Amino acid sequence: MLEIRDLHASVDGNEILHGIDLSVRRGEVHAIMGPNGSGKSTLAKVLAGREGYVVTRGEVLYEGADLLSMLPEDRAGRGIFLGFQYPVEIPGVSNMYFLKTALNSIRKLNGLEDLDAMDFLTIAKEKMRLVEMDESLMNRAVNEGFSGGEKKRNEVFQMAVLEPRLAILDETDSGLDIDALRIVANGVNALRREDRALILVTHYQRLLNYIVPDRVHVLLDGRIVKSGGKELALELEEKGYAWVEEEIAGKAH
Amino acid sequence: MRSTDIQELADREYKYGFVTDIEADTVPPGLNEDTIRLISEKKNEPEFMLEWRLKAFRHWQTMVEPKWANVHYPPINYQGIRYYSAPKMKSKPKSLDEIDPELLATYEKLGIPLRERELLAGVAVDAVFDSISVATTFKEKLAELGIIFCSFSDAVQNHPDLVRRYLGDVVPYTDNFFAALNSAVFSDGSFCYIPKGVRCPMELSTYFRINAASTGQFERTLIIAEEGSYVSYLEGCTAPMRDENQLHAAIVELIAHDDATIKYSTVQNWYPGNKEGKGGIYNFVTKRGKCKGVNSKISWTQVETGSAITWKYPSCLLMGDNSVGEFYSVALTNNYQQADTGTKMIHIGKNTRSTIVSKGISAGHGQNTYRGMVKIMKNAERARNYSRCDSLLIGSQCGAHTFPYIEVKNSTAQMEHEASTSKIGEDQLFYCQQRGIPAEAAVSMIVNGFCKEVFRELPMEFAVEAQKLLGVSLEGSVG
Numbered sequence: 251m252l253e254i255r256d257l258h259a260s261v262d263g264n265e266i267l268h269g270i271d272l273s274v275r276r277g278e279v280h281a282i283m284g285p286n287g288s289g290k291s292t293l294a295k296v297l298a299g300r301e302g303y304v305v306t307r308g309e310v311l312y313e314g315a316d317l318l319s320m321l322p323e324d325r326a327g328r329g330i331f332l333g334f335q336y337p338v339e340i341p342g343v344s345n346m347y348f349l350k351t352a353l354n355s356i357r358k359l360n361g362l363e364d365l366d367a368m369d370f371l372t373i374a375k376e377k378m379r380l381v382e383m384d385e386s387l388m389n390r391a392v393n394e395g396f397s398g399g400e401k402k403r404n405e406v407f408q409m410a411v412l413e414p415r416l417a418i419l420d421e422t423d424s425g426l427d428i429d430a431l432r433i434v435a436n437g438v439n440a441l442r443r444e445d446r447a448l449i450l451v452t453h454y455q456r457l458l459n460y461i462v463p464d465r466v467h468v469l470l471d472g473r474i475v476k477s478g479g480k481e482l483a484l485e486l487e488e489k490g491y492a493w494v495e496e497e498i499a500g501k502a503h
Numbered sequence: 504m505r506s507t508d509i510q511e512l513a514d515r516e517y518k519y520g521f522v523t524d525i526e527a528d529t530v531p532p533g534l535n536e537d538t539i540r541l542i543s544e545k546k547n548e549p550e551f552m553l554e555w556r557l558k559a560f561r562h563w564q565t566m567v568e569p570k571w572a573n574v575h576y577p578p579i580n581y582q583g584i585r586y587y588s589a590p591k592m593k594s595k596p597k598s599l600d601e602i603d604p605e606l607l608a609t610y611e612k613l614g615i616p617l618r619e620r621e622l623l624a625g626v627a628v629d630a631v632f633d634s635i636s637v638a639t640t641f642k643e644k645l646a647e648l649g650i651i652f653c654s655f656s657d658a659v660q661n662h663p664d665l666v667r668r669y670l671g672d673v674v675p676y677t678d679n680f681f682a683a684l685n686s687a688v689f690s691d692g693s694f695c696y697i698p699k700g701v702r703c704p705m706e707l708s709t710y711f712r713i714n715a716a717s718t719g720q721f722e723r724t725l726i727i728a729e730e731g732s733y734v735s736y737l738e739g740c741t742a743p744m745r746d747e748n749q750l751h752a753a754i755v756e757l758i759a760h761d762d763a764t765i766k767y768s769t770v771q772n773w774y775p776g777n778k779e780g781k782g783g784i785y786n787f788v789t790k791r792g793k794c795k796g797v798n799s800k801i802s803w804t805q806v807e808t809g810s811a812i813t814w815k816y817p818s819c820l821l822m823g824d825n826s827v828g829e830f831y832s833v834a835l836t837n838n839y840q841q842a843d844t845g846t847k848m849i850h851i852g853k854n855t856r857s858t859i860v861s862k863g864i865s866a867g868h869g870q871n872t873y874r875g876m877v878k879i880m881k882n883a884e885r886a887r888n889y890s891r892c893d894s895l896l897i898g899s900q901c902g903a904h905t906f907p908y909i910e911v912k913n914s915t916a917q918m919e920h921e922a923s924t925s926k927i928g929e930d931q932l933f934y935c936q937q938r939g940i941p942a943e944a945a946v947s948m949i950v951n952g953f954c955k956e957v958f959r960e961l962p963m964e965f966a967v968e969a970q971k972l973l974g975v976s977l978e979g980s981v982g
């Protein structure tokens with residue numbers, strides 16, 4: 251469903267991604283791992299259409315269509331969801347209202363009728379249980395005064411309500427204690443489906459103990475330098491990213 | 504947001520910028536004692552009014568235009584302004600059927616139907632076109648309760664004692680430069696009197712429209728709430744798009760006696776000028792309420808989205824013990840608009856309380872200043888104030904400024920002040936877009952969230968209007 255070919259992207263004139271190739275099929279879970287500054291978050295943002303991230307070369311096909319020419323909201327409408335590393339606060343806008351607006355915007359893009367407040371509430375309540383989210387958070391302003399764990403849980407909750415076909419979770423595990431990590435991971439696992447693909451962007455292997463990936467890719471300096479099965483993550487954990495770097499250096503000689 | 508969208512949005516024009524082609528009775532530009540006599544004569548005023556106007560004019564001549572506000576504009580030529588313009592009518596219309604259809608059509612176009620059967624239930628309207636009031640609805644129905652709601656001119660003719668007693672009681676003509684000017688030349692406005700113990704059953708509202716070119720609009724509103732009464736009042740304003748700047752210098756005086764409550768809401772949408780800052784209304788307004796009686800309450804709510812320049816500080820004199828003053832404000836400046844607005848809460852009586860909530864939004868090259876004063880006088884035992892001033896910046900060319908003045912002369916006072924400045928970041932916008940919400944709707948949602956505490960003070964139907972207005976005023980501000 252997602253084909254990334256020779257993707258180069260720059261921020262403020264500096265090229266961060268130097269040619270990424272990646273193919274993700276329906277139902278697959280891919281983990282993208284790499285040290286800080288390797289371009290993981292840049293890749294996530296380019297896929298979601300963040301302004302300021304300029305693609306200089308290459309193409310991305312999503313369900314056969316040219317993804318890069320679409321507005322961020324249209325990508326969302328076609329089922330792409332980005333779980334943010336740092337979810338933003340929107341004071342004065344209730345979580346409930348925000349999510350209902352989001353869901354109805356996406357429905358509208360797909361030619362569906364708006365859901366009324368009651369129908370929305372039914373869905374929201376069901377999904378709240380999935381991430382063990384307190385109902386009181388729904389009436390608070392979006393992410394305002396939420397703890398780090400609550401913010402991440404809120405991301406997974408939004409994902410559950412919006413039911414994307416391709417979810418990209420950017421460092422969803424960062425800043426979580428072990429209990430929160432388990433809850434978030436359980437939520438994500440419950441959303442794994444044959445028709446839904448997942449890209450997990452993470453620095454650490456520990457999330458992958460809970461969400462077992464089909465493929466693991468190592469991103470180094472804007473390139474995918476190594477791909478493998480889930481065991482690659484364990485190997486990385488044990489040997490560190492330096493190991494991959496040395497291996498590449500070795501190949502070059 | 505893509506640049507094509509921005510262009511498209513920016514090209515949308517001010518919706519109320521049309522000109523009504525109507526024959527007008529005007530005076531030549533310029534200001535001297537003869538102009539004032541002419542205005543007074545046209546209005547067939549009693550002697551005391553003319554005397555008062557002339558005193559104001561003589562005082563005005565000794566004054567200089569204030570320069571302390573954080574707004575910048577070329578000098579105003581007061582001799583170049585026309586001080587009176589009225590749509591020509593053979594005689595004072597007795598019913599709406601006698602009003603020029605052009606005028607009725609103008610208000611229809613503005614969304615202010617004057618025919619009572621078409622009005623929203625529960626809102627009585629006084630419509631002021633250039634210098635005079637053209638229609639007041641629901642007069643008879645209100646009169647049954649003893650409520651007087653009419654144009655200021657009518658009040659001068661029919662209730663001279665009330666006018667004489669209260670005119671200038673809260674804002675004397677010596678108060679400031681623009682107040683003195685208004686007192687000398689004001690041509691009309693609204694008058695409202697709520698008798699003892701009466702709760703006004705509908706929203707009262709005045710709709711101000713500037714139409715004629717080179718004309719200033721100087722109106723006065725006077726509201727008196729007798730003991731134990733209640734009234735909620737709303738004013739709205741629009742003007743045509745013109746390249747020149749037009750002056751609007753109004754006065755609003757509110758008087759609340761024992762246990763009375765006045766709620767005054769404004770949705771100000773004068774023409775703000777074009778994208779390059781050409782044209783637009785200079786809005787220099789003095790609004791003040793006197794909480795004269797014990798347990799009285801005056802609440803100001805304003806949504807200021809129009810005008811090239813706004814200079815306005817709706818204030819409360821808290822004289823009666825336990826009286827309450829409130830000020831809720833949203834001020835938005837886009838393109839080259841400038842606003843210097845805020846409030847004064849003067850605590851004089853014991854146990855007086857005041858609340859200030861100010862939300863300033865700046866976009867484009869807009870400059871937004873909050874200026875507020877809280878003064879606790881010596882005898883104001885246990886006075887309390889809560890102030891909150893938040894600024895929201897959209898883009899990097901605009902500015903937000905805050906000048907809070909606090910003066911406390913009684914040590915039992917409790918004061919709280921909170922302030923914040925934030926920026927609608929690309930992050931917030933992108934977050935919304937990533938969830939499927941288009942950029943324009945997202946900005947509107949973020950700004951409305953920011954203004955929530957103020958909007959909930961507005962009467963229901965107007966809160967919806969205000970939200971829409973804010974959306975329209977912000978169009979083209981995201982890039």
